[in-house]
Amino acid sequence: MLAPYVRVGFQDGVLFLGFGSIRRPVHDQALWEPLLRLADHFRAPRTRAEARSFLDGNCEGGVLRADAVMRLLEDGNHLIPARTYDPADRYSRHALFYELSGADAVEVQIRLARSRVVLLGCGGIGGLVAVTLATAGVGELVLVDADHVELSNLTRQFLFTEADIGLPKAEVLARELRRRNRACRVLPVVREVRDWEDLESLPACDLLVVSADSPGLTGTVNAHCIRSGTPWMNACYVNDIAVWGPLVVPGTTGCWDCRPLTVRAPEGGCELASLMGRINDRYQAPSNGPVNMLASSLAALDVLRYLGGFGPPSSLNRRVGVWSHDLTLDEQGAERDPACPTCADAVPLCEGVR
Numbered sequence: 171m172l173a174p175y176v177r178v179g180f181q182d183g184v185l186f187l188g189f190g191s192i193r194r195p196v197h198d199q200a201l202w203e204p205l206l207r208l209a210d211h212f213r214a215p216r217t218r219a220e221a222r223s224f225l226d227g228n229c230e231g232g233v234l235r236a237d238a239v240m241r242l243l244e245d246g247n248h249l250i251p252a253r254t255y256d257p258a259d260r261y262s263r264h265a266l267f268y269e270l271s272g273a274d275a276v277e278v279q280i281r282l283a284r285s286r287v288v289l290l291g292c293g294g295i296g297g298l299v300a301v302t303l304a305t306a307g308v309g310e311l312v313l314v315d316a317d318h319v320e321l322s323n324l325t326r327q328f329l330f331t332e333a334d335i336g337l338p339k340a341e342v343l344a345r346e347l348r349r350r351n352r353a354c355r356v357l358p359v360v361r362e363v364r365d366w367e368d369l370e371s372l373p374a375c376d377l378l379v380v381s382a383d384s385p386g387l388t389g390t391v392n393a394h395c396i397r398s399g400t401p402w403m404n405a406c407y408v409n410d411i412a413v414w415g416p417l418v419v420p421g422t423t424g425c426w427d428c429r430p431l432t433v434r435a436p437e438g439g440c441e442l443a444s445l446m447g448r449i450n451d452r453y454q455a456p457s458n459g460p461v462n463m464l465a466s467s468l469a470a471l472d473v474l475r476y477l478g479g480f481g482p483p484s485s486l487n488r489r490v491g492v493w494s495h496d497l498t499l500d501e502q503g504a505e506r507d508p509a510c511p512t513c514a515d516a517v518p519l520c521e522g523v524r
């Protein structure tokens with residue numbers, strides 16, 4: 171049937187079929203009426219044979235023109251299986267989004283329901299990624315954070331309220347996620363994660379998201395994930411830049427160590443190192459609600475794309491940043507280095523990049 175997200179209209183004397191990224195111009199005026207008649211015919215579920223029969227009686231100009239009209243509708247994800255869209259289903263609008271991306275929405279939803287994600291960090295980014303995944307139907311979330319809710323968190327950690335101040339973030343977040351989707355199994359873990367042993371004690375998962383700012387944690391997580399064959403991604407802000415990726419798929423994509431992605435402190439105890447240490451020790455991020463939302467929403471979309479398989483994540487083999495003040499896109503290549511000390515020997519996962 172015709173996807174509910176299809177719209178048609180004229181602009182500058184041209185008929186446009188579709189809406190958003192699938193919008194296509196139809197310049198040949200001879201196709202306009204049969205195309206619109208066929209689209210109207212497909213408002214109800216039809217078989218291909220029914221559509222051909224309909225075209226025979228409604229499309230002058232022979233088989234070639236009828237073929238062109240059918241192709242226009244079939245290309246560009248304008249037609250979807252009739253079973254896909256039930257307006258009353260809780261995931262129905264997401265189902266349309268998956269179909270728009272060319273995926274089978276039923277299969278995407280099943281894959282999400284079978285997925286488990288571990289989130290290291292339940293603050294401004296982790297909390298918003300978590301609620302996006304839970305409400306999208308991801309089956310299980312493990313929320314890891316040792317912090318407690320503070321008054322200064324409330325500008326961006328929107329699932330916490332003034333009444334939650336002093337309570338463990340992971341437990342409050344778990345409570346809020348259960349309120350929003352009972353089908354999502356949520357496990358709060360109120361604990362610091364600093365080293366290899368801490369990481370090994372967490373449940374195995376399909377993907378791990380890091381939004382915690384402990385010094386050196388990303389390198390430790392990367393090494394652990396490469397060793398255990400666990401895909402992972404970082405999401406954060408660099409002052410006023412919303413940043414996500416790379417989404418590391420061990421044995422397939424580049425990892426955190428393949429290319430230098432962030433500045434690093436000099437080795438040893440030289441004078442410069444000590445000066446830099448003193449300056450950096452006083453760093454406090456100017457965390458901002460909209461920048462947190464930007465990073466977390468685009469990171470969550472990549473997580474859903476990877477788990478659900480409705481298109482390639484935007485952060486495979488690259489770290490992406492959006493400058494909040496002028497919307498410049500900042501990209502750092504993170505392709506695989508065959509000589510990388512961390513991932514050179516990693517073998518692809520069974521399913522590879524979904």
Ligand SMILES: [Zn+2]
Pocket residue numbers: 424425426427428429506507510511512513514
């Ligand atoms: Zn590597």
